[in-house]
Amino acid sequence: MTPGFEAADFIAGFIAEAEEHLTAANANLLAVEAAAAKGQATPRPVRELFRSLHTLKGLAAMVGVDPIVEVAHAMETVLRDADRAAGTLPAGSVELLLKGVRAIERGVRALAGKRPVPGASPALISALGDLRQIAGERAGTTAGTSLPPELAAKLSAAERQQLVQGLESGRLAWRILFLPTPERAAAGVNITTVRERVSALAEIVKVVPQSVAVSERAPGGLAFELLVLAAGPKEALAEAASAPPEDFSPVVLEASVARAGAVIPDDDLTEDQLGRSGFVRVEIKRLDDALDKLSALVVTQFRLGRAVSSLRQAGADVRELGQVVSENGRQLRDLRAAIMRARMVSVAELLERVPLIVRGLSRATAKPARVEISTGHAELDKAVAERIFPAIVHLVRNAVDHGLEAPEGRRAAGKPEVGLVSVACHERSDNQLELTVSDDGRGIDAEAVARRAGAALPATPEGLLELLARPGLSTRAEVTETSGRGVGMDVVKRIAVDELRGELSMVTASGQGTSFRLRIPLSITIIEAFSFVCGGETFVVPVSTVEEIRELDLGKVVRGPDRRKRPRGQPDRRRAQRAADMIGRRGQAVPVLQLEDLLGLPAATAAVRKAIVVRRGGEPFAFAVDRMLGQQEIVVRPLEDALVKVTGVAGTTDLGDGRPTLVLDLAALGDALFAAEGGPSS
Amino acid sequence: MNELHVLCRVAESNYVVAAADVLQMESFSGATRVPGAATEVAGLVQIRGRVVPVLDLRVLFGLPPITPTLDSRVLVTRRGERTVGLLVDSAREVLKISESDFQPPPSVVAQQTDGMVKGVAQVGERLLMLVDLTKVIPEAQEQSHGQ
Numbered sequence: 001m002t003p004g005f006e007a008a009d010f011i012a013g014f015i016a017e018a019e020e021h022l023t024a025a026n027a028n029l030l031a032v033e034a035a036a037a038k039g040q041a042t043p044r045p046v047r048e049l050f051r052s053l054h055t056l057k058g059l060a061a062m063v064g065v066d067p068i069v070e071v072a073h074a075m076e077t078v079l080r081d082a083d084r085a086a087g088t089l090p091a092g093s094v095e096l097l098l099k100g101v102r103a104i105e106r107g108v109r110a111l112a113g114k115r116p117v118p119g120a121s122p123a124l125i126s127a128l129g130d131l132r133q134i135a136g137e138r139a140g141t142t143a144g145t146s147l148p149p150e151l152a153a154k155l156s157a158a159e160r161q162q163l164v165q166g167l168e169s170g171r172l173a174w175r176i177l178f179l180p181t182p183e184r185a186a187a188g189v190n191i192t193t194v195r196e197r198v199s200a201l202a203e204i205v206k207v208v209p210q211s212v213a214v215s216e217r218a219p220g221g222l223a224f225e226l227l228v229l230a231a232g233p234k235e236a237l238a239e240a241a242s243a244p245p246e247d248f249s250p251v252v253l254e255a256s257v258a259r260a261g262a263v264i265p266d267d268d269l270t271e272d273q274l275g276r277s278g279f280v281r282v283e284i285k286r287l288d289d290a291l292d293k294l295s296a297l298v299v300t301q302f303r304l305g306r307a308v309s310s311l312r313q314a315g316a317d318v319r320e321l322g323q324v325v326s327e328n329g330r331q332l333r334d335l336r337a338a339i340m341r342a343r344m345v346s347v348a349e350l351l352e353r354v355p356l357i358v359r360g361l362s363r364a365t366a367k368p369a370r371v372e373i374s375t376g377h378a379e380l381d382k383a384v385a386e387r388i389f390p391a392i393v394h395l396v397r398n399a400v401d402h403g404l405e406a407p408e409g410r411r412a413a414g415k416p417e418v419g420l421v422s423v424a425c426h427e428r429s430d431n432q433l434e435l436t437v438s439d440d441g442r443g444i445d446a447e448a449v450a451r452r453a454g455a456a457l458p459a460t461p462e463g464l465l466e467l468l469a470r471p472g473l474s475t476r477a478e479v480t481e482t483s484g485r486g487v488g489m490d491v492v493k494r495i496a497v498d499e500l501r502g503e504l505s506m507v508t509a510s511g512q513g514t515s516f517r518l519r520i521p522l523s524i525t526i527i528e529a530f531s532f533v534c535g536g537e538t539f540v541v542p543v544s545t546v547e548e549i550r551e552l553d554l555g556k557v558v559r560g561p562d563r564r565k566r567p568r569g570q571p572d573r574r575r576a577q578r579a580a581d582m583i584g585r586r587g588q589a590v591p592v593l594q595l596e597d598l599l600g601l602p603a604a605t606a607a608v609r610k611a612i613v614v615r616r617g618g619e620p621f622a623f624a625v626d627r628m629l630g631q632q633e634i635v636v637r638p639l640e641d642a643l644v645k646v647t648g649v650a651g652t653t654d655l656g657d658g659r660p661t662l663v664l665d666l667a668a669l670g671d672a673l674f675a676a677e678g679g680p681s682s
Numbered sequence: 683m684n685e686l687h688v689l690c691r692v693a694e695s696n697y698v699v700a701a702a703d704v705l706q707m708e709s710f711s712g713a714t715r716v717p718g719a720a721t722e723v724a725g726l727v728q729i730r731g732r733v734v735p736v737l738d739l740r741v742l743f744g745l746p747p748i749t750p751t752l753d754s755r756v757l758v759t760r761r762g763e764r765t766v767g768l769l770v771d772s773a774r775e776v777l778k779i780s781e782s783d784f785q786p787p788p789s790v791v792a793q794q795t796d797g798m799v800k801g802v803a804q805v806g807e808r809l810l811m812l813v814d815l816t817k818v819i820p821e822a823q824e825q826s827h828g829q
Contacts, residue, residue, distance in 0.1 A: 296730060537715070599717035637733055639716075641764055642820075644726060644735045646718035652726060652733050660714045660726040660733045 011111060014063045016281060018108045021052040021059075025101050026356045028052070033094040034370075041165065043087030043158030049097075050079035056104060068107045070120040074128035075100045086161030093131050099124060146252045151175070151225065154208050159227075163205050163251065166229035173205075173251035174234060176226040176241045179218045189242050191224050197240040202230035227251070284382050287343050291525070294339060295635060295654050298332055301325070302656040336635070340526045344379035347425050347433070350389060351375060354396055358421055361400040368407060369400050372422040378433060381523035384500060388435075388520055391495040394488050395437035395516050396421060403439035403514050413511060415440065431522050432502070432544060438515035444468070444508040465506045469493040496520060501545055501667065525636055529663065531629040531655060532610065535601025539625075540634060540653060541664050545614055550585075552611040552624050557581050557592055583611065583622060595623040598648075598669060614666045623666055636663050647672045685781060688757060689810065690773035692739045698779065698803075698810045699768070703759050707773055710736075710754040724769050729758060736767035742798070742818065761819045768818065777810075779803055784812055 028045040035042040053076040060068035075097055082089045089097075103124060107117045145152070145163055152160070167173055178194050191207070198204060205227040214221040230237055238245050305325050312318045355371050362369040380388070404410075404419035411417060425435040446464050450457045458464040468489040496502045502520035521527065521544050528543040559581050581592040592611060596604055604626050611622040634653040637660075639645055648669030652660035686701035706729070713725030713736050724738040724747070736756055740747055753772035758765060784801035786792070791799060800814035 292732065299728070601717075639726075639733070639735075641735045641766065643723050643737070643766065644716045644719050646716060648718065649716060652714070654728060658728055659712075660728050662714060662716065662726075 011063055014059050015108055015112050018056060018059060018068075018104070021056050022101060022105055022108065023352050025049055025052040025056075026098070027352055029094055029097055029101065030355045030359060032089060036089065036094065041087040041161060042089075043083070043162040043165075046079060046082050046087040046089065047156070047158050050076060050083050053079060060107075063111075065107060065111060065117050067117050067120040068104050070125060071100050071103050071107075071128075074125050078128055078131045083156070083158050085157075087158050090131055096124075096127055096131060100128065145173070146250075147175075147227075151208065151227075155206055155227075159206050162203075163227070163229065166203065166205075167252065171203075171229045171231050172234075173227070173229050174202075174237065175249045175251060176228060176237065176243050177247035178224045178226060178241055178243055179247075180222060180224070181217075181219055184242065194224075194226070194241050198226060198228060198237065201232060201237055201240050202228040204228050282342070284343070287339060287382075291336075291339055291635060294332070294336055295637075298336075298656060299654060299658040301329055301332055302658060305329070333633075336526070336633075340381075340523065343382050343523070343525065345382050345385050347375040347378040347380055347385075347435075348373070350380065350385045351392070351423055354392070354423055357393060357396055358400060361397060365401055365404075366406070367400060367404050368418040369404055369421055370418050371396075372420065372424075374422070374424045376426060378425050378427045379522070380433060380520075381525055384520060384522065384524055387495060387499060388518070391492040391518065392423070392435070392437065394492050395518075396423065398488055399437060399439035399441070399514070402444075403441035405442050409442070413442075427522065428519070430544065431528060432519050433522055435518045435520065436515055437518075438513060440513040443510040443512055444506075444514055445510075446508075461506050461508065464508070465489075465504065468506075469504075492516075492518075500524065501542070501665070526633060527636060528631065529634045529653070530612070530631050531661070532612070532625045533627050533629060534625040535596035535599060535604065536626075537599075537601060538629065538655065539662050539664050540655070541612060541666055542650070543631065545665070545667060546612055547615055547620060548613040549628060550611050550613065550622075552583065552592070552609045552622070554607050554609065557583055558589075585613070585620065585622075588620070591621045593621065593623050593670065593673070595625050595666075598623075598673065612666065614670065616667050616670045621670055623669075634663070685779060687777050687779050687810075687812075688773055689775040689777050690755065690757065690768075690770040692743060692770050693745050696808050696810050697739075697770070697799075697813050698777065699757060699759065699813050699815065701776060703761070703815055705758045705760055705765065708756045708758060708767075709752070710750050710756045710769060712750055713769075727756060727767060729756075729767070732765070734758060734765050734767045736769050737818065738769045739818075740769070740771070743795070759815055759819070761815055764819065766819050768813075777805065779805060779810070787811070 028049045031045040032042045032049070035045075053072050057069055057072035057076055060066075060072060078089075078093065078097070082093075103121065110117045145160070145167070147155070147163075155163070163173055176198070178191060180190055184190065195204065195207060208225045208227070210223045210225060211221055212218050212223045226241065228237070234245065234248050238248065241247075308318050308321050308325050311321070351373050354373060358369055358371040361367075399421045400419070404421070405413065405415075407417045410419065420440045422438050423436070424438075425433055427433055444464065447457060449464060449467050453467045453470055455467055458467055469492070471490040493504055496504045496518045500520045502518060504519075505517045506514065507517075508514040521542075529540040530543060530546060530549070531538060531540045533539075581594075582589045583592055584590075590613065594603070595612075596602065604624075606626065609624050609626060610628050611624055613620050613622045615621075632655075634655070636651040636653055638651045639649060648665055650663045650665040650668075653663055655661050687698040688701050688704050688707070689696060689698050691697070708727070708729055710727070713727045715725040716723060716735075719725075719735075722737055722741040724736040724741075726733050727736055728734075734756075738747055748771070751771075755770055755773040756767040757770060757773060758767050783803040783805070785803070787795070787799050787802050791802075796817060798814055798817045799811045800817075801812035803810045803812065
């Protein structure tokens with residue numbers, strides 16, 4: 001141990017890593033269960049499970065948490081046997097293994113809460129021991145393939161079984177040779193990218209690094225053999241693998257029968273080095289810190305630019321210096337983009353726990369359900385991901401609990417007994433992510449919702465959603481264990497619409513199901529923003545919140561009567577707003593608010609101004625400002641101190657002049673104004 | 683026990699702040715105003731890459747604000763997790779004042795300043811008022827807004 005060793009740091013690291021392995025273990029157990037339901041063996045998930053438990057055991061031993069070591073060891077033993085049996089787990093084992101995972105989870109949570117870790121349950125340990133005996137009797141045989149023996153020797157029984165099963169199911173197996181070269185590396189083609197691209201088209205059974213004779217084609221003397229199972233033609237694969245067709249060789253089944261006797265090596269380093277290296281876990285605070293430091297650097301760069309300008313004005317030859325400064329500016333922008341990318345997490349990872357949630361709900365409600373998740377390669381800023389996840393969980397809960405019918409109901413409706421919940425997302429071109437949570441259940445009974453809300457039958461899906469999102473509304477008369485009562489859609493709406501400034505919409509069809517769609521910004525830390533001047537000061541507003549920017553000819557603004565009282569409880573500088581102003585826009589009257597009035601800034605005098613049009617609850621309204629400055633990517637820092645936490649200000653940014661510029665939330669500013677007008681203020 | 687204090691001026695009066703609470707002193711040429719914040723909030727400044735709210739001690743002490751001068755300073759203070767700047771007319775000296783030199787302020791003064799002055803000390807010719815940061819920077823709580 002290093003002299004600076006801190007037990008507390010070590011435990012925190014253990015907890016973070018243990019959670020990751022537990023999540024993976026849960027996901028793999030569900031995969032095993034799903035495959036077992038179809039009578040298939042699952043060599044890869046079993047192997048990964050084994051690895052997770054093996055690692056957990058090692059980690060727990062390092063921090064000296066014996067109960068976790070004991071459970072992990074018992075589970076690992078079962079899984080090792082299952083792996084030797086080519087991924088076949090005895091019946092009932094998934095349930096028991098899930099229990100084991102939960103026991104470990106409890107231990108980790110206790111550790112995190114600085115509580116004593118409960119001892120391992122002797123019943124669990126002995127049940128796991130029993131499983132092992134059953135599993136031990138089942139190690140079977142497996143068919144052989146045309147793989148050369150030296151390659152076959154590198155496959156575990158599980159991998160051989162995976163290959164054989166793939167071939168038996170009619171897929172083609174290929175050996176693909178990939179030769180890394182400096183030219184390829186320069187073009188961004190390396191074993192990692194090839195692996196990624198091939199895995200999009202085919203199932204990779206194993207990647208085997210080999211040393212070969214140094215030649216023109218293999219200048220590094222290194223080659224990788226990818227063993228893959230594919231349904232499609234080899235041409236597409238050849239492109240993905242950057243390998244000419246002659247580097248492909250087919251693998252076929254052979255009639256001979258071989259005993260599966262290979263043992264999992266405890267440290268299967270080749271796979272680990274190829275598949276798992278190159279990742280580092282970073283606390284988000286450290287990235288924020290890096291971003292802060294970078295902002296300071298941007299300010300310095302701006303000052304440097306100013307210093308160069310004054311030199312130029314003084315007649316100095318600053319051409320070269322000017323070039324260096326502008327190159328420096330570009331590099332800073334690139335660096336900022338790189339940090340932003342580092343903050344992104346994959347949506348697939350975010351949704352890892354969803355299948356487990358559905359499984360739990362499905363059991364609690366006795367409604368068989370399966371889940372389909374399709375996320376592609378979408379990514380989200382970590383801060384957004386953390387905020388949106390509870391909303392997704394609510395929607396998934398509702399889908400199983402309220403959306404899906406009981407099996408009898410589904411049979412009667414002529415639907416498959418197992419209900420479907422699907423979560424899908426795709427990235428839109430406007431830096432937004434669209435996420436849908438759908439079920440194939442009974443649809444929402446608008447009449448029942450209206451009755452419970454004591455409101456008239458809504459005419460549109462938007463109207464129905466509005467009712468559903470009323471705090472405290474539940475469409476179920478009884479309190480259910482899973483959904484509770486009165487929580488749900490209002491929380492979803494608050495997170496997606498109020499906190500993240502996204503959108504929430506819904507479609508539902510009686511007897512066919514319901515689909516909720518969330519549209520949220522990919523990042524709330526770094527965003528595209530318009531900058532503009534109002535009342536002599538500069539502000540920015542996120543592009544995603546703006547519907548339109550248009551000319552505002554004050555001669556064309558229509559003024560209605562104004563009988564409102566001045567809002568109370570605001571600073572003295574705020575004067576009465578002229579909120580009865582409006583303009584015509586595509587045949588619709590849009591209210592116009594003078595932003596400088598709302599912000600207590602000096603009134604504008606120009607006859608022609610700009611109007612920034614935003615939407616509030618579906619209705620457009622416009623803010624009059626002096627002039628627009630431009631559009632750029634900005635880093636938003638939230639305003640945390642209570643002294644400066646005010647409605648309508650989302651945070652600050654630095655436009656490069658070393659001063660904070662306010663990031664306005666115009667919709668919230670409008671909301672506050674309208675709320676102030678409607679009845680007694682809250 | 684001698685303790686370091688930063689001496690600053692607000693209008694014609696001398697105040698001291700325990701140096702242990704002051705992270706740094708910065709010159710001040712204006713702040714970004716925050717609409718809707720309390721009147722004593724001068725605004726936001728960016729100091730070494732971080733955004734800090736600034737309280738104008740003049741306004742807080744019931745005086746009209748002034749245009750910043752070359753002497754204007756922001757004392758960047760730390761209170762728990764929060765970092766808040768205090769805008770003063772000038773701040774030039776650091777003094778060693780022992781705790782026993784401070785006397786409680788006369789009760790009239792204590793009342794009129796809402797406890798923001800927690801002690802006074804006579805040092806040479808000057809009467810120095812010790813600022814109570816816990817009173818100057820109120821506990822973090824949601825400000826009522828948006829109504």
